[in-house]
Amino acid sequence: MDDVTAAALSKIPIFNGLEPDVLDKIASHAHQNTYKKGKILFIHGDIAEHYYIVKSGHVKLFRETLDGTQTVIDVLSENDIFGHSLLFEDNRYPSSAEIAQTGVIISLPLSDLREEMYKNNDIAVNLLRAITLQLNHKDRELEHRFTQSATQRIGCFLLRQALKDKTGRPVITLPYDKMLLAARLGMQPETFSRALSRLKKKTGMKIEGACIHLDTLDRLSTYTCSSCSVKFPCKDLINKS
Amino acid sequence: MDDVTAAALSKIPIFNGLEPDVLDKIASHAHQNTYKKGKILFIHGDIAEHYYIVKSGHVKLFRETLDGTQTVIDVLSENDIFGHSLLFEDNRYPSSAEIAQTGVIISLPLSDLREEMYKNNDIAVNLLRAITLQLNHKDRELEHRFTQSATQRIGCFLLRQALKDKTGRPVITLPYDKMLLAARLGMQPETFSRALSRLKKKTGMKIEGACIHLDTLDRLSTYTCSSCSVKFPCKDLINKS
DNA sequence: AACAATAATTGACTTTAATCAAAAGGTAAA
DNA sequence: TTTACCTTTTGATTAAAGTCAATTATTGTT
Numbered sequence: 001m002d003d004v005t006a007a008a009l010s011k012i013p014i015f016n017g018l019e020p021d022v023l024d025k026i027a028s029h030a031h032q033n034t035y036k037k038g039k040i041l042f043i044h045g046d047i048a049e050h051y052y053i054v055k056s057g058h059v060k061l062f063r064e065t066l067d068g069t070q071t072v073i074d075v076l077s078e079n080d081i082f083g084h085s086l087l088f089e090d091n092r093y094p095s096s097a098e099i100a101q102t103g104v105i106i107s108l109p110l111s112d113l114r115e116e117m118y119k120n121n122d123i124a125v126n127l128l129r130a131i132t133l134q135l136n137h138k139d140r141e142l143e144h145r146f147t148q149s150a151t152q153r154i155g156c157f158l159l160r161q162a163l164k165d166k167t168g169r170p171v172i173t174l175p176y177d178k179m180l181l182a183a184r185l186g187m188q189p190e191t192f193s194r195a196l197s198r199l200k201k202k203t204g205m206k207i208e209g210a211c212i213h214l215d216t217l218d219r220l221s222t223y224t225c226s227s228c229s230v231k232f233p234c235k236d237l238i239n240k241s
Numbered sequence: 242m243d244d245v246t247a248a249a250l251s252k253i254p255i256f257n258g259l260e261p262d263v264l265d266k267i268a269s270h271a272h273q274n275t276y277k278k279g280k281i282l283f284i285h286g287d288i289a290e291h292y293y294i295v296k297s298g299h300v301k302l303f304r305e306t307l308d309g310t311q312t313v314i315d316v317l318s319e320n321d322i323f324g325h326s327l328l329f330e331d332n333r334y335p336s337s338a339e340i341a342q343t344g345v346i347i348s349l350p351l352s353d354l355r356e357e358m359y360k361n362n363d364i365a366v367n368l369l370r371a372i373t374l375q376l377n378h379k380d381r382e383l384e385h386r387f388t389q390s391a392t393q394r395i396g397c398f399l400l401r402q403a404l405k406d407k408t409g410r411p412v413i414t415l416p417y418d419k420m421l422l423a424a425r426l427g428m429q430p431e432t433f434s435r436a437l438s439r440l441k442k443k444t445g446m447k448i449e450g451a452c453i454h455l456d457t458l459d460r461l462s463t464y465t466c467s468s469c470s471v472k473f474p475c476k477d478l479i480n481k482s
Numbered sequence: 483a484a485c486a487a488t489a490a491t492t493g494a495c496t497t498t499a500a501t502c503a504a505a506a507g508g509t510a511a512a
Numbered sequence: 513t514t515t516a517c518c519t520t521t522t523g524a525t526t527a528a529a530g531t532c533a534a535t536t537a538t539t540g541t542t
Contacts, residue, residue, distance in 0.1 A: 044470060063384050063470040071384040071470075085373045092476075095381045118367060124365035125358060132326045138379040139335045143304050143312045145386060146427055150529070179489065186387055191529055193491050198379050207536090229285060229304040229312075235333075392498070434521050457511055464539065 004030035004106055012053060012081060014126040024121060030108045041097040041105070042083075048091045050107045051083035057103015058176050062096040062183075072183040075100060085091050085131050100180055123226075129135065133194055147227045150195040153185045155203070155224030162217060163237040170214035199223075210225060242264050245271035245347055253294060253322060255367045263361055271349045282338040282346070282431075283324075289332045291348045294326035298344015299417050302336040303424075313424040316341060318416060326372050328355055341421055377477065388468045391436040394426045396444070396465030403458060404478040411455035418451075 006027040009015050015023060032055065035041070041052065044063055052059070054076050061082065062074040076082055086093065087110070099105070117124045132203045144153055161172050174181060198207065203220045206213040210224035214220060221232040247268040248437040250256050256264060273296065276282070284294065284306055293300070295317050302314040302323065316338045317323055327334065328351070340346070358365045385394055401415050415422060423433035440446065444461045447454040455461060 063380070063469050065388055065470050068466065069388050069468065071387045073380055073383065087369055087373060087375055089371075094377045107247070117369065118362065121359060121362045121365060124362055124369060128328055128365060128368055128372070130334075131369065131376065132328060135326055135372065135376060135379070136335045136477065138383065139304070139314055142314065142379065142383060142386070145383070146312045147306055148312050177489070188530060189490070190492085194529090197491090212531085226308065227306050227310065229306050360489090418519075429500060430520070431501085431522085436519090 002032040003027075006030050009053075009106075012079065014084060014130050015124070017122055018120070020028075022116060023121075026108065026112050029112055030106050032104060032106050034104050034178055035099045035102065037074070037102045039099040040047065040065075041099070042093050043146075044093055044096045045071065046093050048086035048093050049110055049119075051086070051110055051113065052108070053106040054078055054080045054082075054096070055104040055106060057099060057105070058101040058180070058184075059103075060098045060100040060180065062098065063095050070183065072180075072186075072241075075180060075184045081130070081235055084113065084127065085134070087117060087127065089114070101176055118219060135193060140230070140236075143229060149183070149227070150187045150191050151188070151202075152197050152224045152227050153236060154192065154195050155186060155199055155220050156228065157181070158212060159221055159224060159232065160234060160237060162214075163233055165226065170217055172195070172212045172214070174210040174212070244268075245248040245273050250294075250347075251307065252321065255322065255325060255364070255371050257367055258363055259361070261314070263357060263364075267349065267353050267357075269349050270353055271340055273345055273347050275345050276340045276343065278340055278343045280340040283334050285334055285337045287334050289324060289327035289334050290351055292322065292327070292351055292354065293338070295321045295323075296345040296347060297318055297422075298340060298346070299342040300340040300344075300346070301339045301424075303339065304336050311424065313421075313427075316417065316421060316425045319369065322371070324351070325354065325368065326375065327351060328358060328368065330355070333447065342417055353359075372476075379475075381471070389465075389466070391426070391428045391432050392439050392443075393465045393468050394433070395436055396427070396440055396461050397469065398422070398426060399453060400458060400462055400465060401475060401478060403455075411458055413453045413455070415451040415453070425445060425476040 004027050005022040008018065009023060009027050009030065010018075015026070018026075019210055035057070037057075041059070042050075049220070056078060059076040059080075059082065063073060063077065074082075082097065083093065108185045113123070113127070114168060117127060148156060158172050159176070162170060165172070178192055178196075179189050182189045185192070187195070196207070199220075200207055204215070205220070217232075225232040245268050246482050247261065247264040250264060250271065251259075256267070259267075278298075278300065282300070283289070284293075287457075292365070297319060300317040300323065304312045304314060304318065315323075323338065338385050354364070354368070358368060361445070385397060389397060402416070403411060407411070419433055419437075420430045423430045428436070437448070440461075441448055443464055444455070446461070458473075466473040
């Protein structure tokens with residue numbers, strides 16, 4: 001269990017522009033830890049006491065019904081933050097969190113956030129910024145699960161992945177294994193496999209394991225974004241530094 | 242276009258505990274208006290300048306793809322607030338808003354909220370409370386669209402409607418027409434009609450137009466909530482005053 | 483290298499809900 | 513009251529994705 005420096009935290013959007021003493025206090029209560037794949041960080045319904053930052057690896061947020069059916073709410077990667085929206089006493093986690101790929105996670109007590117958001121308007125506004133972004137993200141997710149076919153959902157994921165990679169090259173690497181990605185996109189692994197090969201036929205992409213080559217994003221976006229209400233390239237990604 | 246009193250606004254959660262002068266200022270910029278069914282308040286992608294409170298009638302929030310397919314994000318009713326999460330300059334509406342049933346809507350400029358959230362931390366915290374609730378709401382929505390059948394989604398809606406009605410009587414009145422409700426629950430009207438009659442057979446409910454009679458909620462919740470990760474009765478409704 | 487374990491693919495079949503089409507029921511205006 | 517319009521229901525068919533089962537790849541471990 002390692003310590004965390006204020007400098008490391010300052011790059012995270014919700015800590016932008018904070019007074020050094022506030023950041024120091026927050027950092028002093030933070031712990032960095034390597035967790036192995038399969039480790040459960042918290043369970044849906046638990047009283048929330050910590051929020052987390054992913055430094056490496058991947059974290060799966062999911063809900064589970066009595067009969068064991070999982071819904072993946074999100075999969076988080078480097079520098080993603082989660083649990084920070086449980087800002088009020090007796091708030092409970094709205095999903096479970098499991099380490100999907102071994103990595104380093106920073107844990108921070110929610111008590112600091114709950115205290116500081118009353119005293120420190122910067123933090124409150126930063127939190128509003130972060131949480132309203134999440135809200136937009138979920139609106140898009142809901143639309144996509146409804147209007148897009150399985151094949152289009154994969155295409156959309158690939159396009160967004162390509163936009164995030166600022167290298168400009170149309171080579172996409174799947175960030176985690178296909179089973180998890182299938183669940184993340186709301187489909188069965190069998191459906192994922194079939195849908196990906198259909199996408200390959202439609203857009204002429206080349207697939208080598210987790211690596212996908214495209215000559216151009218045009219064919220893919222024409223096919224995929226016809227069932228989306230937002231024109232490609234997605235606004236929420238192109239303005240990001 | 243009528244004026245709005247501070248007293249009327251004070252009952253809305255995001256204005257809880259505000260200084261009277263702040264509330265007066267906000268109320269002085271508010272306008273109350275009766276809008277007819279079909280009126281569009283804003284379009285997905287417009288720069289957001291107002292937020293709204295529903296005093297009567299219903300408002301449909303939706304997204305639309307190029308081919309005309311609509312996804313209903315939410316349907317809002319009395320005392321619901323919307324557009325208040327567009328707190329930053331150049332934020333755009335993440336969905337369109339249409340009056341689904343003629344009613345009275347209060348419009349308020351976002352500029353006040355954007356200004357006050359920096360000066361008045363109470364407002365920032367109130368907004369955080371409101372927006373984190375919305376977030377939980379969307380997680381549930383996503384899960385339900387994924388794990389529940391069309392029939393169960395209707396059952397879930399009815400149960401939640403029954404819990405909101407604090408009268409305790411297991412008589413549920415559909416708040417708006419079936420086409421809209423079908424869209425709200427992510428299904429076609431034909432599917433809704435068939436699914437409702439299946440639900441009738443399974444749970445022994447009696448349906449007279451928009452009025453649904455149940456002897457007990459037990460049969461309905463047993464059938465419906467088996468594909469949900471939260472035990473009935475839903476926690477987010479029972480603690481509400 | 484050989485083994486086990488897990489991940490990915492493929493095939494056959496089933497289920498659910500969408501679609502297309504038509505009829506029945508309601509509501510409001512002329 | 514009659515007409516027109518819209519909502520709801522019902523029927524027949526289709527399409528998409530889920531399920532079950534078997535096989536092939538891939539990965540990691542001893």
